[in-house]
Amino acid sequence: xxxxxxxxxxxxxxxxxxxxxxxxxxxxxxxxxxxxxxxxxxxxxxxxxxxxxxxxxxxxxxxxxxxxxxxxxxxxxxxxxxxxxxxxxxxxxxxxxxxxxxxxxxxxxxxxxxxxxxxxxxxxx
Numbered sequence: 001x002x003x004x005x006x007x008x009x010x011x012x013x014x015x016x017x018x019x020x021x022x023x024x025x026x027x028x029x030x031x032x033x034x035x036x037x038x039x040x041x042x043x044x045x046x047x048x049x050x051x052x053x054x055x056x057x058x059x060x061x062x063x064x065x066x067x068x069x070x071x072x073x074x075x076x077x078x079x080x081x082x083x084x085x086x087x088x089x090x091x092x093x094x095x096x097x098x099x100x101x102x103x104x105x106x107x108x109x110x111x112x113x114x115x116x117x118x119x120x121x122x123x124x125x
Contacts, residue, residue, distance in 0.1 A: 009029045009030025009046070010028045010030040011073065011074035012028070012029045012071065012073060012074075013026040013028050013070060013071055014026070014067060015027075015071055016053065016054045018061065018065055019065065020062070021060050021061040021063070023058055023061075025054050026071075027049060027051045029049070031048070032044050032045070032046060032047075033045045076110075082107050082110055086104065086107045086108060089103050
């Protein structure tokens with residue numbers, strides 16, 4: 001269990017958000033690097049990142065950053081599962097389910113809002 005908790009450190013980040021243009025940068029709380037040996041070829045080494053990943057002032061507008069977190073920065077949804085749900089709600093007439101259309105829309109939204117598609121430095125106007 002302890003090992004699993006340590007592996008989850010790289011799925012959480014501190015967030016640096018600009019006070020002017022709302023650009024944000026993520027800094028993972030941990031890092032995982034391969035460290036294979038003869039006896040343990042899948043061994044990994046857990047590390048602590050150095051930082052911060054930004055300068056004092058924003059490169060886009062020159063304003064300062066707010067620091068927040070930690071936040072979960074790994075994908076939230078299992079995309080394969082959500083894709084199967086979308087297929088089921090499209091194919092099968094779910095007459096006993098009065099919210100079939102709403103369920104399909106919800107699945108499509110959660111499928112499209114995967115945080116793994118957002119770069120670590122993002123400008124949001």
